[in-house]
Amino acid sequence: MDRLVLRQAWAFVFREWHLTRRYFSWVVVFMFYSLVSSATVALIGVAAQDFRLTLNLVLGVLLWSFLSCMFSDIANSISYERWEGTLEYTFMAPVSRLVHLFGISLYAIFYAAILGIVIVFGLTLFMPLSFAGANLPGLLLVLVVGSMAFAGLGLMAAILPVMSPEHGAQATNIFQGVLLLISGVYYPVKVLPHWLQPFSTFSPATYALSASRKLIGVDNPLSTPTKLVSSPIREAIPELLILMVMGLVLIPLGLWVFNQAETWAKRTGKLKRTG
Amino acid sequence: MSVSRPAIFVRDMKKVFRTRAGFMRSHVTEEWALKGVSFEVGEGETYGMLGPNGSGKSTLVRVLSTLLIPDAGETQIFGYKLPGEERKIRQVIGRVSVDAAFYKKLSPRENLLYAAQLYGISRSDAEPRALDILERLEIEKRRFNDSLEEMSRGMQQKIAIARAILINPPLLLLDEPTTGLDPKSRRDVQSFIEDVRRERGTTILLTTHDMAEAERLCERIGFLARGRLVVEGTAADLKNGYDNLEEAFIKITGEKFHDNEADEDG
């Protein structure tokens, strides 16, 4: 990548960082709320005195917080600009959509990672947590690969508010809710109604969770509350491959959909804040 | 060797907006915002597009800014075709619209540096330039880090102009840059536009419904009414036979003209 592209992508990181800074009290509120709702879910496992359940819930909470935070940051980036009235200025700058969305995603991943860290450390205030024996580098790899697929989904969702200012944001939330439901974040997919189960194969979160469970060793019979016996990374390769393919398909597809919608908006005059 | 090419070349530009309403959105109304507009602006020239609200000024500027795709016509900017060469065109235009489109929680500094980086200018290069421009627009240095929402309309508009100038574009599209400004800010902005044109030789397309402004700043003026460019010429040509530019506009176009009225959109 050349300097120009890096500088342009960094412009979005720069902007998002300063917006975060200026809305800092909201950031604190959001993080507090995320932490508390994570803790209330994880405490269900503590109440059941089942360390496997607790770990599964903690894992679900972490992964979902990270992926959904990233997804919604990307998905809302365009509607936010439309609301501020800056969208036309972003669209008339000589920035390719790939670079634009790369910059947005870069910051979204950074922000989601901070949220994840806050939740991990926050949870230790509520319950004893030990990841001793877990394959943490492997887990990190799952997050990185999984975020590509989620970035692609975010891109597709991002254009919805441009196409329909009234219903776009609603559609994004419904979509996110469906993902949460079908991916088996807090429970095995098997407990879903039969007709719903096949849909879980389409969600990247399903594979990210399944790989993470192996890499933490939460379902390994040899694991104990103080010492987890985790799988080596090679056992998560099928999931990683699927995630990678999903990313490789969803990112170009997301960009293509985005470009189609952008052209449509420029034909029909929908970029303007009003009307 | 090509003959000197115009900065803006527009031939028969048309733009229609369709709105759907009624049962199953089956009722379509068509609004022709531009009904075949043709004009040229030479390099280094300042051209004023004069017209009342709804005459199509902003639509024209949006097409030239690559934000709207026209329905018909031929458009070139410095020889780059539209549609087709949007990427090239985006590098050579700066635009100021009537609404101050900023991140209102961010400061002028943050807004301007963000914009500069989008155009590939480093923050260290952009910062002194931005400061210099704001100083010339009579904005105090100490306000550089306040958030934009605390600033008056006049100040916000000056910062919008700074954003457009920062990238040093060969073509400036100014869409009612002084509408709704207090008299002092209006004068500051106008003299700054004159400075820019003199010092940098920037080509400027200015839309306005302020007759005095058009006369003061523009070498040539076009009268836009209901999506048609009715006539164009120097202020002196247009006024010939009339008391003033406003009377000329009303008589020539047959349109009423409401001066000093804020545009409801960009």
Ligand SMILES: Nc1ncnc2c1ncn2[C@@H]1O[C@H](COP(=O)(O)OP(=O)(O)O)[C@@H](O)[C@H]1O
């Ligand atoms: N994005 C849009 N969608 C629908 N109609 C539009 C849009 N932009 C402009 N129009 C219509 O086109 C006409 C010209 O508008 P505009 O170009 O904004 O005029 P001006 O800038 O001279 O006031 C108006 O009737 C306006 O309602």
Ligand SMILES: [Mg+2]
């Ligand atoms: Mg207008």
